[in-house]
Amino acid sequence: MSMQDTASSGVALWRLVADGIERGIADGRFAAGDKLPGEVEIAETYRVNRHTVRRALAALAERGIVRAERGSGTYVEAQRLAYPLRSRTRFSEIVGADGREPHGRLIETSEDVATRELARELGLKAGAPLVRIEAIRLADRTPICVSTTWLSAELFPGAGEVFAATRSMTKLLEHYGVRDYRRGATRITAGIVDATDAARLDLPLGRPILVVDATDHDLDGKPLVTKHSRFAAERVEFLVES
Amino acid sequence: MSMQDTASSGVALWRLVADGIERGIADGRFAAGDKLPGEVEIAETYRVNRHTVRRALAALAERGIVRAERGSGTYVEAQRLAYPLRSRTRFSEIVGADGREPHGRLIETSEDVATRELARELGLKAGAPLVRIEAIRLADRTPICVSTTWLSAELFPGAGEVFAATRSMTKLLEHYGVRDYRRGATRITAGIVDATDAARLDLPLGRPILVVDATDHDLDGKPLVTKHSRFAAERVEFLVES
DNA sequence: TGAAGTTGTCTAGTATCATAGACAACTTGG
Protein backbone atom coordinates (compact mmCIF):
# COMPACT_ATOMS: atom_id res chain seq x y z
CA MET A 1 0.00 0.00 0.00
CA SER A 2 1.12 3.58 -0.37
CA MET A 3 -0.22 5.40 2.66
CA GLN A 4 0.26 4.44 6.31
CA ASP A 5 -1.56 1.35 7.48
CA THR A 6 -3.74 3.16 10.02
CA ALA A 7 -6.57 5.43 8.96
CA SER A 8 -5.21 8.52 7.28
CA SER A 9 -4.36 11.22 9.78
CA GLY A 10 -3.96 14.07 7.32
CA VAL A 11 -0.23 14.14 7.97
CA ALA A 12 2.13 12.98 5.24
CA LEU A 13 4.41 10.03 5.98
CA TRP A 14 7.56 12.01 5.23
CA ARG A 15 6.37 14.52 7.78
CA LEU A 16 6.01 11.85 10.47
CA VAL A 17 9.53 10.66 9.74
CA ALA A 18 10.83 14.23 9.92
CA ASP A 19 9.05 14.76 13.24
CA GLY A 20 10.46 11.52 14.59
CA ILE A 21 14.00 12.53 13.73
CA GLU A 22 13.43 15.99 15.15
CA ARG A 23 12.13 14.50 18.37
CA GLY A 24 15.26 12.38 18.52
CA ILE A 25 17.31 15.54 18.27
CA ALA A 26 15.20 17.40 20.82
CA ASP A 27 15.40 14.72 23.50
CA GLY A 28 19.09 14.07 23.02
CA ARG A 29 19.19 10.76 21.17
CA PHE A 30 21.07 12.70 18.51
CA ALA A 31 23.26 15.54 19.75
CA ALA A 32 24.36 18.59 17.78
CA GLY A 33 27.10 17.55 15.37
CA ASP A 34 26.16 13.88 15.47
CA LYS A 35 25.85 11.84 12.31
CA LEU A 36 22.38 10.45 11.73
CA PRO A 37 21.88 6.84 10.63
CA GLY A 38 22.06 6.33 6.85
CA GLU A 39 18.97 6.90 4.73
CA VAL A 40 18.54 3.17 4.15
CA GLU A 41 18.67 2.44 7.86
CA ILE A 42 16.18 5.20 8.69
CA ALA A 43 13.89 3.86 5.97
CA GLU A 44 14.02 0.43 7.61
CA THR A 45 13.32 1.67 11.13
CA TYR A 46 10.30 3.69 9.99
CA ARG A 47 9.34 1.04 7.41
CA VAL A 48 9.08 3.51 4.55
CA ASN A 49 10.77 3.95 1.21
CA ARG A 50 14.16 5.61 1.11
CA HIS A 51 12.69 8.41 -1.03
CA THR A 52 10.27 9.21 1.77
CA VAL A 53 13.18 9.48 4.18
CA ARG A 54 14.94 11.78 1.73
CA ARG A 55 11.89 14.04 1.64
CA ALA A 56 11.91 14.17 5.45
CA LEU A 57 15.61 14.97 5.59
CA ALA A 58 15.20 17.61 2.87
CA ALA A 59 12.52 19.32 4.96
CA LEU A 60 14.74 19.26 8.06
CA ALA A 61 17.68 20.52 6.04
CA GLU A 62 15.65 23.42 4.69
CA ARG A 63 14.82 24.45 8.24
CA GLY A 64 18.48 24.29 9.15
CA ILE A 65 18.10 21.40 11.57
CA VAL A 66 20.27 18.89 9.71
CA ARG A 67 22.87 19.17 6.95
CA ALA A 68 23.51 16.46 4.32
CA GLU A 69 27.01 15.76 3.06
CA ARG A 70 27.21 13.72 -0.08
CA GLY A 71 29.13 10.50 0.30
CA SER A 72 29.53 11.03 4.02
CA GLY A 73 26.26 11.33 5.90
CA THR A 74 23.67 13.66 7.37
CA TYR A 75 24.54 15.69 10.46
CA VAL A 76 22.60 17.47 13.20
CA GLU A 77 22.63 21.20 13.99
CA ALA A 78 20.07 22.70 16.44
CA GLN A 79 18.99 23.61 20.01
CA ARG A 80 15.93 24.83 21.95
CA LEU A 81 15.60 27.99 24.05
CA ALA A 82 14.94 27.20 27.73
CA TYR A 83 12.09 29.43 28.89
CA PRO A 84 11.51 29.48 32.67
CA LEU A 85 7.93 30.31 33.72
CA ARG A 86 8.48 32.20 36.93
CA SER A 87 6.07 34.78 38.24
CA ARG A 88 8.67 37.38 37.36
CA THR A 89 9.81 36.53 33.84
CA ARG A 90 11.30 38.96 31.33
CA PHE A 91 11.81 37.79 27.78
CA SER A 92 14.97 39.82 27.30
CA GLU A 93 16.57 38.30 30.40
CA ILE A 94 15.81 34.75 29.30
CA VAL A 95 17.19 35.24 25.83
CA GLY A 96 20.20 37.13 27.15
CA ALA A 97 20.94 34.30 29.60
CA ASP A 98 21.08 31.99 26.59
CA GLY A 99 23.77 34.18 25.07
CA ARG A 100 21.49 35.45 22.33
CA GLU A 101 20.24 38.89 21.36
CA PRO A 102 16.57 39.62 22.22
CA HIS A 103 14.45 41.66 19.81
CA GLY A 104 10.87 42.84 19.72
CA ARG A 105 8.98 43.77 16.60
CA LEU A 106 5.60 45.50 16.45
CA ILE A 107 3.15 44.09 13.91
CA GLU A 108 0.23 46.37 14.56
CA THR A 109 -1.80 48.06 17.24
CA SER A 110 -5.49 48.84 17.22
CA GLU A 111 -8.35 50.03 19.37
CA ASP A 112 -10.61 47.23 20.49
CA VAL A 113 -13.55 46.60 22.78
CA ALA A 114 -13.46 44.14 25.69
CA THR A 115 -15.30 40.88 25.21
CA ARG A 116 -16.80 39.39 28.35
CA GLU A 117 -13.78 37.10 28.58
CA LEU A 118 -11.20 39.90 28.29
CA ALA A 119 -13.13 42.14 30.64
CA ARG A 120 -13.08 39.44 33.31
CA GLU A 121 -9.33 38.94 32.95
CA LEU A 122 -8.62 42.67 33.19
CA GLY A 123 -11.20 43.47 35.86
CA LEU A 124 -13.14 45.78 33.51
CA LYS A 125 -16.69 45.91 32.23
CA ALA A 126 -17.56 44.17 28.95
CA GLY A 127 -17.37 46.74 26.17
CA ALA A 128 -14.62 48.76 27.86
CA PRO A 129 -12.14 50.31 25.39
CA LEU A 130 -8.89 48.37 24.97
CA VAL A 131 -5.60 48.77 23.17
CA ARG A 132 -4.55 45.63 21.28
CA ILE A 133 -0.87 45.14 20.48
CA GLU A 134 0.30 42.44 18.12
CA ALA A 135 4.04 41.79 18.39
CA ILE A 136 6.78 39.27 17.63
CA ARG A 137 9.69 38.41 19.89
CA LEU A 138 12.94 37.06 18.51
CA ALA A 139 16.19 35.55 19.78
CA ASP A 140 18.98 36.68 17.48
CA ARG A 141 17.06 36.52 14.21
CA THR A 142 14.85 33.56 15.03
CA PRO A 143 11.21 34.36 15.82
CA ILE A 144 10.26 32.75 19.14
CA CYS A 145 6.66 33.85 19.66
CA VAL A 146 3.85 36.13 18.55
CA SER A 147 1.77 37.78 21.24
CA THR A 148 -1.53 39.55 21.24
CA THR A 149 -1.64 41.89 24.24
CA TRP A 150 -4.63 43.80 25.56
CA LEU A 151 -4.57 46.77 27.98
CA SER A 152 -7.27 49.13 29.19
CA ALA A 153 -7.30 52.16 26.88
CA GLU A 154 -8.40 54.31 29.82
CA LEU A 155 -5.60 53.29 32.19
CA PHE A 156 -2.95 53.31 29.44
CA PRO A 157 -3.94 55.97 26.87
CA GLY A 158 -1.74 55.87 23.76
CA ALA A 159 -0.21 52.53 24.77
CA GLY A 160 0.18 51.52 21.13
CA GLU A 161 2.47 54.46 20.36
CA VAL A 162 4.49 53.90 23.51
CA PHE A 163 5.04 50.26 22.62
CA ALA A 164 5.97 51.19 19.05
CA ALA A 165 8.66 53.49 20.48
CA THR A 166 10.01 51.21 23.24
CA ARG A 167 9.25 47.74 21.79
CA SER A 168 9.13 46.45 25.32
CA MET A 169 6.17 45.73 27.59
CA THR A 170 8.27 46.38 30.68
CA LYS A 171 9.26 49.83 29.43
CA LEU A 172 5.69 50.55 28.38
CA LEU A 173 4.43 49.86 31.90
CA GLU A 174 7.27 51.91 33.38
CA HIS A 175 6.12 54.81 31.21
CA TYR A 176 2.78 54.73 33.04
CA GLY A 177 4.42 54.52 36.44
CA VAL A 178 4.26 50.73 36.92
CA ARG A 179 7.57 49.81 38.50
CA ASP A 180 7.08 46.09 38.90
CA TYR A 181 4.61 43.43 37.92
CA ARG A 182 4.04 39.67 38.21
CA ARG A 183 2.52 37.05 36.00
CA GLY A 184 -0.74 35.63 37.32
CA ALA A 185 -2.42 32.38 36.37
CA THR A 186 -1.10 31.02 33.10
CA ARG A 187 -2.81 28.59 30.73
CA ILE A 188 -0.69 26.46 28.43
CA THR A 189 -2.05 24.51 25.50
CA ALA A 190 -0.65 23.13 22.29
CA GLY A 191 -2.05 23.44 18.80
CA ILE A 192 -1.14 23.70 15.18
CA VAL A 193 0.06 27.01 13.78
CA ASP A 194 -2.40 28.88 11.55
CA ALA A 195 -1.41 30.54 8.28
CA THR A 196 -1.01 34.04 9.76
CA ASP A 197 1.19 33.00 12.65
CA ALA A 198 3.12 30.61 10.41
CA ALA A 199 4.21 33.52 8.25
CA ARG A 200 5.09 35.65 11.29
CA LEU A 201 7.05 32.89 13.02
CA ASP A 202 8.67 31.78 9.78
CA LEU A 203 7.27 28.28 10.39
CA PRO A 204 5.97 25.83 7.81
CA LEU A 205 2.24 25.18 8.04
CA GLY A 206 1.16 22.37 10.30
CA ARG A 207 3.90 22.72 12.93
CA PRO A 208 2.98 22.56 16.62
CA ILE A 209 2.81 25.68 18.75
CA LEU A 210 2.60 26.26 22.48
CA VAL A 211 -0.27 28.60 23.28
CA VAL A 212 0.08 30.60 26.48
CA ASP A 213 -2.62 32.80 27.98
CA ALA A 214 -1.52 34.91 30.91
CA THR A 215 -2.49 38.06 32.77
CA ASP A 216 0.10 40.30 34.46
CA HIS A 217 -0.78 42.00 37.75
CA ASP A 218 0.81 44.80 39.73
CA LEU A 219 2.05 44.11 43.24
CA ASP A 220 -1.41 44.77 44.67
CA GLY A 221 -2.90 42.10 42.43
CA LYS A 222 -4.63 44.51 40.10
CA PRO A 223 -4.65 43.19 36.49
CA LEU A 224 -2.59 45.27 34.07
CA VAL A 225 -2.31 43.45 30.76
CA THR A 226 -3.53 40.14 29.40
CA LYS A 227 -1.67 38.25 26.71
CA HIS A 228 -2.35 35.48 24.19
CA SER A 229 1.03 34.19 22.98
CA ARG A 230 1.89 31.54 20.40
CA PHE A 231 5.38 29.99 20.67
CA ALA A 232 7.11 27.95 17.97
CA ALA A 233 7.25 24.65 19.87
CA GLU A 234 10.39 23.55 18.08
CA ARG A 235 12.35 26.56 19.31
CA VAL A 236 11.46 26.69 22.98
CA GLU A 237 10.83 24.59 26.06
CA PHE A 238 9.06 25.89 29.15
CA LEU A 239 10.47 25.28 32.60
CA VAL A 240 8.00 25.32 35.47
CA GLU A 241 9.74 25.62 38.80
CA SER A 242 8.16 24.90 42.11
CA MET B 1 -3.72 24.64 -8.17
CA SER B 2 -4.56 21.76 -5.90
CA MET B 3 -2.41 22.15 -2.83
CA GLN B 4 -1.95 25.27 -0.70
CA ASP B 5 -0.08 28.17 -2.29
CA THR B 6 2.82 28.04 0.14
CA ALA B 7 5.40 25.26 0.07
CA SER B 8 3.85 21.97 1.11
CA SER B 9 3.99 21.41 4.84
CA GLY B 10 3.24 17.72 4.85
CA VAL B 11 -0.12 18.40 6.49
CA ALA B 12 -3.25 17.90 4.43
CA LEU B 13 -5.45 20.92 3.81
CA TRP B 14 -8.52 19.29 5.31
CA ARG B 15 -6.47 18.73 8.44
CA LEU B 16 -5.60 22.42 8.68
CA VAL B 17 -9.27 23.31 8.34
CA ALA B 18 -10.20 20.76 11.01
CA ASP B 19 -7.54 22.17 13.33
CA GLY B 20 -8.76 25.70 12.69
CA ILE B 21 -12.32 24.78 13.61
CA GLU B 22 -11.14 22.84 16.65
CA ARG B 23 -9.12 25.84 17.77
CA GLY B 24 -12.22 27.96 17.41
CA ILE B 25 -14.04 25.57 19.70
CA ALA B 26 -11.19 25.40 22.20
CA ASP B 27 -10.84 29.16 22.60
CA GLY B 28 -14.57 29.78 22.81
CA ARG B 29 -15.40 31.27 19.41
CA PHE B 30 -17.79 28.35 19.09
CA ALA B 31 -19.36 27.12 22.32
CA ALA B 32 -20.73 23.65 23.01
CA GLY B 33 -24.09 23.31 21.28
CA ASP B 34 -23.42 26.17 18.86
CA LYS B 35 -24.13 25.79 15.17
CA LEU B 36 -21.05 26.13 13.01
CA PRO B 37 -21.14 28.26 9.85
CA GLY B 38 -22.36 26.41 6.74
CA GLU B 39 -19.95 24.31 4.74
CA VAL B 40 -19.95 26.83 1.90
CA GLU B 41 -19.10 29.68 4.26
CA ILE B 42 -16.30 27.72 5.93
CA ALA B 43 -14.94 26.86 2.47
CA GLU B 44 -14.86 30.54 1.62
CA THR B 45 -13.13 31.64 4.82
CA TYR B 46 -10.41 29.01 4.44
CA ARG B 47 -10.39 29.38 0.64
CA VAL B 48 -10.75 25.70 -0.04
CA ASN B 49 -13.25 23.53 -1.82
CA ARG B 50 -16.40 22.57 -0.02
CA HIS B 51 -15.37 18.89 -0.27
CA THR B 52 -12.25 19.67 1.68
CA VAL B 53 -14.37 21.26 4.42
CA ARG B 54 -16.56 18.17 4.46
CA ARG B 55 -13.48 16.01 4.97
CA ALA B 56 -12.46 18.21 7.91
CA LEU B 57 -15.92 18.08 9.47
CA ALA B 58 -16.08 14.32 8.96
CA ALA B 59 -12.81 13.95 10.87
CA LEU B 60 -14.09 16.13 13.72
CA ALA B 61 -17.38 14.23 13.76
CA GLU B 62 -15.57 10.91 14.00
CA ARG B 63 -13.72 12.18 17.05
CA GLY B 64 -17.01 13.26 18.58
CA ILE B 65 -16.23 16.96 18.50
CA VAL B 66 -19.00 18.02 16.12
CA ARG B 67 -22.21 16.45 14.89
CA ALA B 68 -23.75 17.06 11.45
CA GLU B 69 -27.51 17.24 10.95
CA ARG B 70 -28.68 16.99 7.41
CA GLY B 71 -30.64 19.96 6.21
CA SER B 72 -30.00 21.84 9.42
CA GLY B 73 -26.32 22.37 10.18
CA THR B 74 -23.28 21.13 12.05
CA TYR B 75 -23.13 21.51 15.82
CA VAL B 76 -20.39 21.55 18.46
CA GLU B 77 -19.90 19.10 21.35
CA ALA B 78 -16.64 19.10 23.46
CA GLN B 79 -14.48 20.44 26.32
CA ARG B 80 -10.90 20.34 27.66
CA LEU B 81 -9.73 19.12 31.08
CA ALA B 82 -8.17 21.95 33.13
CA TYR B 83 -4.94 20.66 34.63
CA PRO B 84 -3.37 22.91 37.30
CA LEU B 85 0.41 22.57 37.65
CA ARG B 86 0.89 23.16 41.34
CA SER B 87 3.77 21.73 43.31
CA ARG B 88 1.28 19.41 44.94
CA THR B 89 -0.80 17.98 42.10
CA ARG B 90 -2.67 14.67 42.16
CA PHE B 91 -4.21 13.44 38.95
CA SER B 92 -7.17 11.85 40.66
CA GLU B 93 -8.05 15.12 42.43
CA ILE B 94 -7.93 17.11 39.21
CA VAL B 95 -10.12 14.72 37.32
CA GLY B 96 -12.49 14.37 40.25
CA ALA B 97 -12.83 18.15 40.50
CA ASP B 98 -13.95 18.10 36.86
CA GLY B 99 -16.76 15.73 37.81
CA ARG B 100 -15.16 12.79 35.99
CA GLU B 101 -13.91 9.41 37.07
CA PRO B 102 -10.10 9.02 37.21
CA HIS B 103 -8.50 5.74 36.13
CA GLY B 104 -4.97 4.41 35.87
CA ARG B 105 -3.90 1.56 33.64
CA LEU B 106 -0.53 -0.19 33.72
CA ILE B 107 1.04 -0.91 30.34
CA GLU B 108 4.24 -2.56 31.48
CA THR B 109 7.02 -2.40 34.01
CA SER B 110 10.64 -3.35 33.51
CA GLU B 111 14.04 -3.24 35.11
CA ASP B 112 16.26 -0.58 33.61
CA VAL B 113 19.62 1.05 34.15
CA ALA B 114 20.08 4.77 34.79
CA THR B 115 21.44 6.83 31.92
CA ARG B 116 23.57 9.80 32.93
CA GLU B 117 20.52 12.00 32.45
CA LEU B 118 18.21 9.88 34.64
CA ALA B 119 20.89 9.43 37.27
CA ARG B 120 21.30 13.19 37.58
CA GLU B 121 17.56 13.72 37.98
CA LEU B 122 17.26 11.04 40.65
CA GLY B 123 20.50 11.82 42.48
CA LEU B 124 21.96 8.39 41.67
CA LYS B 125 25.03 7.14 39.89
CA ALA B 126 24.90 6.37 36.18
CA GLY B 127 24.18 2.68 35.75
CA ALA B 128 22.19 2.40 38.98
CA PRO B 129 19.29 -0.09 38.76
CA LEU B 130 15.89 1.47 38.08
CA VAL B 131 12.29 0.38 37.84
CA ARG B 132 10.51 1.73 34.77
CA ILE B 133 6.72 1.98 34.81
CA GLU B 134 4.73 2.72 31.69
CA ALA B 135 1.14 3.76 32.46
CA ILE B 136 -1.92 5.50 31.05
CA ARG B 137 -4.20 7.86 32.93
CA LEU B 138 -7.80 8.36 31.93
CA ALA B 139 -10.74 10.61 32.80
CA ASP B 140 -13.93 8.60 32.52
CA ARG B 141 -12.96 6.52 29.50
CA THR B 142 -10.89 9.13 27.69
CA PRO B 143 -7.11 8.63 27.80
CA ILE B 144 -5.47 11.85 29.00
CA CYS B 145 -1.77 10.98 29.15
CA VAL B 146 0.83 8.24 29.01
CA SER B 147 3.70 8.43 31.48
CA THR B 148 7.04 6.73 31.73
CA THR B 149 8.14 6.77 35.37
CA TRP B 150 11.52 5.80 36.76
CA LEU B 151 12.38 5.01 40.41
CA SER B 152 15.47 3.66 42.09
CA ALA B 153 15.20 -0.14 42.27
CA GLU B 154 17.21 -0.08 45.49
CA LEU B 155 15.04 2.45 47.33
CA PHE B 156 11.80 0.98 45.99
CA PRO B 157 12.32 -2.78 45.50
CA GLY B 158 9.37 -4.40 43.71
CA ALA B 159 7.87 -1.05 42.78
CA GLY B 160 6.47 -2.48 39.56
CA GLU B 161 4.34 -5.04 41.41
CA VAL B 162 3.16 -2.44 43.91
CA PHE B 163 2.06 -0.12 41.14
CA ALA B 164 0.34 -2.96 39.32
CA ALA B 165 -1.67 -3.59 42.49
CA THR B 166 -2.46 0.01 43.47
CA ARG B 167 -2.45 1.75 40.05
CA SER B 168 -1.52 4.95 41.82
CA MET B 169 1.85 6.60 42.27
CA THR B 170 0.72 8.22 45.50
CA LYS B 171 -0.24 4.85 47.00
CA LEU B 172 2.98 3.30 45.73
CA LEU B 173 5.04 5.90 47.57
CA GLU B 174 2.89 5.50 50.68
CA HIS B 175 3.69 1.80 50.59
CA TYR B 176 7.37 2.68 51.01
CA GLY B 177 6.65 5.12 53.82
CA VAL B 178 6.58 8.33 51.79
CA ARG B 179 3.75 10.34 53.25
CA ASP B 180 3.98 13.45 51.09
CA TYR B 181 5.87 14.67 48.07
CA ARG B 182 6.16 17.70 45.82
CA ARG B 183 6.82 18.24 42.15
CA GLY B 184 10.16 19.84 41.38
CA ALA B 185 11.23 21.62 38.21
CA THR B 186 8.98 20.77 35.28
CA ARG B 187 9.77 21.04 31.59
CA ILE B 188 6.94 21.47 29.10
CA THR B 189 7.30 21.03 25.37
CA ALA B 190 4.99 20.25 22.49
CA GLY B 191 5.44 17.71 19.74
CA ILE B 192 3.63 15.35 17.46
CA VAL B 193 2.40 12.04 18.80
CA ASP B 194 4.33 8.96 17.68
CA ALA B 195 2.68 5.74 16.57
CA THR B 196 3.00 3.96 19.93
CA ASP B 197 1.54 6.78 22.00
CA ALA B 198 -1.11 7.44 19.37
CA ALA B 199 -2.45 3.93 19.87
CA ARG B 200 -2.31 4.23 23.65
CA LEU B 201 -3.99 7.64 23.74
CA ASP B 202 -6.50 6.68 21.07
CA LEU B 203 -5.32 9.63 18.99
CA PRO B 204 -4.97 9.82 15.22
CA LEU B 205 -1.39 10.12 14.01
CA GLY B 206 -0.02 13.60 13.62
CA ARG B 207 -1.90 15.22 16.51
CA PRO B 208 -0.07 17.54 18.92
CA ILE B 209 0.94 16.39 22.38
CA LEU B 210 2.18 18.23 25.44
CA VAL B 211 5.37 16.64 26.74
CA VAL B 212 6.06 17.10 30.44
CA ASP B 213 9.25 16.08 32.22
CA ALA B 214 9.15 16.34 36.00
CA THR B 215 10.83 14.95 39.08
CA ASP B 216 9.01 14.52 42.38
CA HIS B 217 10.87 15.12 45.65
CA ASP B 218 10.12 14.34 49.26
CA LEU B 219 9.76 17.17 51.74
CA ASP B 220 13.52 17.21 52.33
CA GLY B 221 14.12 17.78 48.62
CA LYS B 222 15.40 14.29 47.97
CA PRO B 223 14.37 13.08 44.47
CA LEU B 224 11.93 10.15 44.49
CA VAL B 225 10.64 9.54 40.98
CA THR B 226 11.16 11.15 37.60
CA LYS B 227 8.49 11.13 34.91
CA HIS B 228 8.23 11.65 31.17
CA SER B 229 4.55 12.24 30.34
CA ARG B 230 2.81 12.78 27.01
CA PHE B 231 -0.62 14.48 27.16
CA ALA B 232 -3.18 14.58 24.34
CA ALA B 233 -3.11 18.32 23.73
CA GLU B 234 -6.70 18.38 22.56
CA ARG B 235 -7.96 16.97 25.85
CA VAL B 236 -6.14 19.06 28.40
CA GLU B 237 -4.91 22.55 29.20
CA PHE B 238 -2.28 23.29 31.82
CA LEU B 239 -2.80 26.04 34.36
CA VAL B 240 0.33 27.55 35.85
CA GLU B 241 -0.43 29.55 38.96
CA SER B 242 1.85 32.05 40.59
C1' DT C 1 -47.04 24.84 0.28
C1' DG C 2 -42.91 26.69 -1.44
C1' DA C 3 -38.45 28.97 -1.37
C1' DA C 4 -34.11 29.25 0.76
C1' DG C 5 -30.57 27.11 3.11
C1' DT C 6 -28.55 23.13 4.74
C1' DT C 7 -25.93 18.40 4.47
C1' DG C 8 -25.22 14.09 1.42
C1' DT C 9 -23.62 11.87 -2.90
C1' DC C 10 -21.97 11.34 -7.46
C1' DT C 11 -18.57 12.02 -11.55
C1' DA C 12 -14.20 13.80 -13.27
C1' DG C 13 -9.58 15.91 -13.81
C1' DT C 14 -5.00 17.46 -11.91
C1' DA C 15 -1.37 17.52 -8.44
C1' DT C 16 0.94 15.37 -4.67
C1' DC C 17 2.32 11.29 -1.89
C1' DA C 18 4.54 7.04 -1.63
C1' DT C 19 6.51 3.12 -3.62
C1' DA C 20 10.15 0.64 -6.51
C1' DG C 21 14.47 0.03 -8.91
C1' DA C 22 18.71 1.53 -11.01
C1' DC C 23 22.76 4.08 -11.26
C1' DA C 24 25.77 8.29 -10.71
C1' DA C 25 28.73 11.04 -7.61
C1' DC C 26 31.16 11.37 -3.67
C1' DT C 27 33.68 10.12 1.00
C1' DT C 28 35.94 7.12 4.03
C1' DG C 29 39.05 3.62 5.50
C1' DG C 30 41.85 -0.29 4.55
Next chain:
DNA sequence: CCAAGTTGTCTATGATACTAGACAACTTCA
Protein backbone atom coordinates in the same frame (compact mmCIF):
# COMPACT_ATOMS: atom_id res chain seq x y z
C1' DC D 1 43.82 2.53 -5.54
C1' DC D 2 39.82 -0.04 -4.42
C1' DA D 3 35.75 -1.54 -1.98
C1' DA D 4 32.14 -0.33 0.91
C1' DG D 5 29.05 3.01 2.32
C1' DT D 6 27.09 7.29 1.70
C1' DT D 7 23.97 11.05 -0.65
C1' DG D 8 22.05 12.68 -5.34
C1' DT D 9 19.19 11.99 -9.50
C1' DC D 10 16.41 9.72 -12.81
C1' DT D 11 12.17 7.00 -14.54
C1' DA D 12 7.87 4.78 -13.61
C1' DT D 13 3.43 3.37 -11.30
C1' DG D 14 -0.55 3.37 -8.20
C1' DA D 15 -3.04 5.56 -4.34
C1' DT D 16 -4.65 10.01 -2.10
C1' DA D 17 -5.68 14.82 -1.86
C1' DC D 18 -7.88 18.71 -3.79
C1' DT D 19 -10.61 21.01 -6.98
C1' DA D 20 -14.93 21.63 -9.81
C1' DG D 21 -19.74 21.16 -10.93
C1' DA D 22 -24.25 19.18 -10.50
C1' DC D 23 -28.05 17.45 -8.13
C1' DA D 24 -30.50 14.79 -4.37
C1' DA D 25 -32.36 14.80 0.36
C1' DC D 26 -33.63 17.12 4.19
C1' DT D 27 -34.88 21.20 7.55
C1' DT D 28 -36.49 25.63 8.56
C1' DC D 29 -39.38 29.42 8.19
C1' DA D 30 -42.54 32.56 6.08
